[in-house]
Amino acid sequence: MPTLSPSASLLPIPGGAVQIGVRAGAHMIRSVNITKIYRGNVVALRDVSIDIIKGEFVFLVGPSGSGKSTMMRLILREDQPTSGEIYVAGKNVAQLATWKVPALRRNIGCVFQDFKLLPNKTVFENVAFALEVIGVSRGVIRRQVPEVLELVGLGDKAPHLPDELSGGEQQRVSIARAFVNRPQILIADEPTGNLDPTTSIEIMKLLDLINRRGTTVLMATHDHAIVDAMRRRVIELDKGIVVRDQERGVYGYGAQV
């Protein structure tokens, strides 16, 4: 059993039976010795243990093929680990029944490098889609979507189609979609990968804003400049192994103190 981190032990434990829930209240994402081996003996992750506390902003860095994407897929339960346990928002994702996966994903917002917007839906509809799909009523959609569009600075773009927007604006739409139902966790896979540095900074400001509102953010990235500028926790993977886990870190080893 892994030891409780200091921040978790500060929390009162109301009863023995719900210990895991309490621990998860502090640990938003916790992996315990997970190993993922793809077919053909390709080891994507080897014995990875990560603790991410509620409200943290964490960069996941490392070269291509280091296991960042696999980690993301496991958190979203798009895939299951070969061995080990992974808790997300209090649920043991590795053993989660298939029918419970939708409920898990409603707690996790996702942002991708390629935005994944629906080209034939307007900005408003794209964001509303995330709510429609989980059965939110029209009235709530009409209230929440403009609110979140305002938050990402696109209040006036609601009736536009995605291809009428710049890349940065499209990424804001996708962030709005990820955040519209106020998930506990936001996962961003190379969200600035397709954007120029200035736009990237705008996107990072937005993710920082969302993080300050209490959402735990896990962001996989290659972008040195951003990681160095943000000075947040950095977890580095290399060939499936955690080689660095550093508070207020920077991208490369060279800059390590």
Next chain:
Amino acid sequence: MAIKIDYALQESATNIRRNMFITVAAILVVGVSLFLGGSALLLQHATARASDQWTSQVEVAVFLTNDISPDERTQLQNDLTAMPEVARVTYESKAQAYERFKRLFANQPDIVNNTSPDALPESFRVKLKDPHNFGVIRDRLDGRPGVYQIRDERQTVHELFKATETQRKMSFWNAIIVFIAATILIATTIRMAIFSRRKEIGIMKLVGATNWFVRIPFMLEGVVQGLIGGVVAVCILLLPPVRSLLSSTGPQLAFSQSFRFQVTYGDIILYGSFMIAAGMLIGVLGSLFGLRRFLDV
């Protein structure tokens, strides 16, 4: 989680509109397959009914020789009437037989002109209480002077139905094959609809849509295709020329006009509702097959 009906309906409508061409193809294949299958079943049904009716109506014919004397004839009639197995005996003279013959071959005057009224034998038409007792009657009358031939016309009917039976069985199996083909085609259209929307489905699943939420619009689409296909098939069957064509493929009795093989509108309505239900079943099955692979994420 409650799935909103208006959402599902709207999604299916959009899908059908987007994939109009393939949707029309699927509807037509369902329509054709149900038309074929339905006609096979209709024929089966009408044939079974005709077989029952005709068998209960046809009689044993006792043909008489030309040299039978009036006494022998009266005696024979009395004996027949006295038999416990016999329900009714009617006499048909040469003239009456000729009348019937003329009526039957009205469209072939050559045959009528070349046949003299004298050439047709007079006969007793014997209706049995139980048609299975034909053997008893035959044994009793066989070889009796004045009796030329005893024929069970039920046998003729049976042979007639047997001749068309293979054909009916074949068309039934054809229909089954086309039914399967229609299911596969619906599966394909659904799969294409899914393929063109896999990005959307991926996002739906990512933001936490349940499988049923994703599935239901597609299933609805399949059901609508099957339903329309079924209605198309019934409409084709209801066209008068189609109905008479169908009726003409059934067994026909040459010797009597009262035995006209008919597929009635009642039959079509009865089997039509079944066909429409089958169409919807094809739609559900097809869409489930089409969806299977896409949802295990």
